[in-house]
Amino acid sequence: MMNQAPQKLTVGIADMKMLQWDGELITFALGSCIGICLYDPNVKLAALIHIMLPINMEAGRKNTMKYADTGIRETIRQMEARGARKARLTAKIAGGAKMFEIAGGGNLGNIGQRNIESVRMNLRREGIRIVSENVGGTVARTLSFFPATGQGQIRAYGQPLIVL
Amino acid sequence: MEIKNYNELTSLEIDTLREIGSIGTGNAASALSVMLGRNVRITLPEVRIMGYNEAIEWIGGPEAITAGVMVRISGQMTGIMLAVQSLEFINLALRSMLSEEIHDYDELQDLERSALVEIGNIMISTFINALTGLADISVDLTVPSLSVDMQGAILTVPMAEYGGQSDYLMTIGGNFMCDNQVVPCRLLLSPDVRSLNFLLRKLGVLE
Numbered sequence: 267m268m269n270q271a272p273q274k275l276t277v278g279i280a281d282m283k284m285l286q287w288d289g290e291l292i293t294f295a296l297g298s299c300i301g302i303c304l305y306d307p308n309v310k311l312a313a314l315i316h317i318m319l320p321i322n323m324e325a326g327r328k329n330t331m332k333y334a335d336t337g338i339r340e341t342i343r344q345m346e347a348r349g350a351r352k353a354r355l356t357a358k359i360a361g362g363a364k365m366f367e368i369a370g371g372g373n374l375g376n377i378g379q380r381n382i383e384s385v386r387m388n389l390r391r392e393g394i395r396i397v398s399e400n401v402g403g404t405v406a407r408t409l410s411f412f413p414a415t416g417q418g419q420i421r422a423y424g425q426p427l428i429v430l
Numbered sequence: 431m432e433i434k435n436y437n438e439l440t441s442l443e444i445d446t447l448r449e450i451g452s453i454g455t456g457n458a459a460s461a462l463s464v465m466l467g468r469n470v471r472i473t474l475p476e477v478r479i480m481g482y483n484e485a486i487e488w489i490g491g492p493e494a495i496t497a498g499v500m501v502r503i504s505g506q507m508t509g510i511m512l513a514v515q516s517l518e519f520i521n522l523a524l525r526s527m528l529s530e531e532i533h534d535y536d537e538l539q540d541l542e543r544s545a546l547v548e549i550g551n552i553m554i555s556t557f558i559n560a561l562t563g564l565a566d567i568s569v570d571l572t573v574p575s576l577s578v579d580m581q582g583a584i585l586t587v588p589m590a591e592y593g594g595q596s597d598y599l600m601t602i603g604g605n606f607m608c609d610n611q612v613v614p615c616r617l618l619l620s621p622d623v624r625s626l627n628f629l630l631r632k633l634g635v636l637e
Contacts, residue, residue: 279482279586280597294492295582298590318482318586319593329597365587366500366575377590406583408493423495423579424536 277301280332282315282341284348291411296361298378300334300385300401301409303358303430304341304394305416306350312413313341319377320384334384342392355394358418358430359385360409362401378402398430432627432636436479436600439626444477446635447602451475453564454557455604455617461556465549466526468608475604482589485599489514489616492582495535499550499576500587503558505569507629509621510588511558513550514581519615522608523549535578547576557617565632588620595623 273289279299285291291314293301302315315337322333330336342352362382382401389396400407400420409430410419418430433439439447452475463470478488486492497520499513515523520538521531527545532538538546551574562569577584589599601618621629630636 279486279589280593281483295486295580295586297579297583297586299583299586318590323594332593332597363583365577365579365583366498368500368502368572368575404577406580408580 277314277316279316280318280329282313282331282337282344284311284313284345285413286311286348288414289412291413292408294408296407296409297363297365298361298381300359300361300381301407301411302334302338302341302385302389303409303411303418304338304345304355305358305411305413306345306354307356307416308351308354309349310413310416311345311348311350312411312416313345314409314411315341317381317385320380334381335388338385338388338392342394352392352394356397356416357389357394358398358411359396360400360407360418360420360430363403363405363407365404365406367404400428400430433623435596435623436598436626439479443630443635446630446633447477448475450561450564450629450633451477451602451604451619454560454602454619457556457560458553458617459606461552462549462606465552466522466608468522468526471607473605473607473612475602477600477602479598479600481598482586485585485589485601486582489581489585493580495579496581496584497535497538497546497576497578498581498584499547499554499574500584501551501554501574502572503569503621504572506567507569507621507625509619509625510591511554511620512584512588512616512618513553514584514616514618515546515550516614519606519613520546522613538578543576543578547574550574550576553617557619561619565629567629567632588618592620592622600626
């Protein structure tokens with residue numbers, strides 16, 4: 267087989283992509299959204315989900331990757347179909363920031379916090395351990411995830427690179 | 431007929447919203463003109479209905495840094511209004527208001543930040559006043575808030591707010607020209623679907 271240059275896949279909003287062995291998964295500008303990295307080290311299969319909201323209450327539940335609950339569940343299913351084992355999966359999460367400080371803004375600024383809680387709860391329900399996280403705060407994050415090592419990287423405006 | 435999603439708008443309804451955008455942005459330009467003591471006009475206003483990732487490309491990519499002033503609308507209409515200010519626009523404002531310029535967003539201190547909040551607030555309020563006068567409705571506005579960060583994350587604020595209702599972001603708004611030069615500053619109004627129906631009915635275009 268020919269050697270190919272490592273792939274770099276961009277994960278959009280309400281989107282999920284998987285890569286195995288090497289390459290890079292990247293999702294840009296996570297504000298209140300959360301990037302969830304799921305990883306099976308035995309088969310070096312990595313998935314990155316970019317969710318926007320905590321719970322899927324849509325009729326028909328079509329857009330699975332927009333929500334923490336259906337996004338996590340569907341991603342586990344697709345990873346298992348590619349040879350991953352749920353018992354081996356670990357998670358790293360980043361995002362859930364509050365971009366604007368609004369006095370009396372109701373639940374507007376709390377979407378990030380609600381996302382964080384929903385992601386943690388859904389991962390716990392699936393029995394997946396969060397090995398590293400960088401969540402909350404007030405800054406946007408760009409998240410990279412590398413299947414070769416299972417390592418994540420976070421870039422934020424005006425801050426040094428963070429290893430996740 | 432009531433719409434259930436932004437992509438169901440008819441061309442008549444979109445034309446009406448564009449007219450709202452034109453009047454709102456025009457009023458904001460007049461206010462800006464008085465504040466800056468310069469001639470300010472508007473470019474052709476737009477009504478856009480975009481998928482999330484399409485919207486991020488439209489604003490100019492996810493990672494570029496920008497300054498956004500946000501106001502939340504409640505009352506008879508619910509929505510979010512953003513003034514997205516480029517560095518060029520910021521310098522135009524700071525030159526007039528504080529006689530200074532910056533080279534990067536990280537030079538924005540408290541004084542500059544409050545000047546940007548104020549200018550964004552006046553533009554947003556003027557836009558909303560024109561809209562509510564036209565449609566004969568009343569709304570409340572929150573205190574404005576500023577964020578200087580990646581523009582993709584700023585734009586996902588209205589997306590996340592109405593993400594449970596729609597896979598689309600709708601924006602009504604326009605850009606500004608100062609002394610015949612385009613100075614990128616977008617005023618973006620994102621109403622929720624219910625308010626959009628209400629607004630269109632008030633304006634007499636929803637059957």
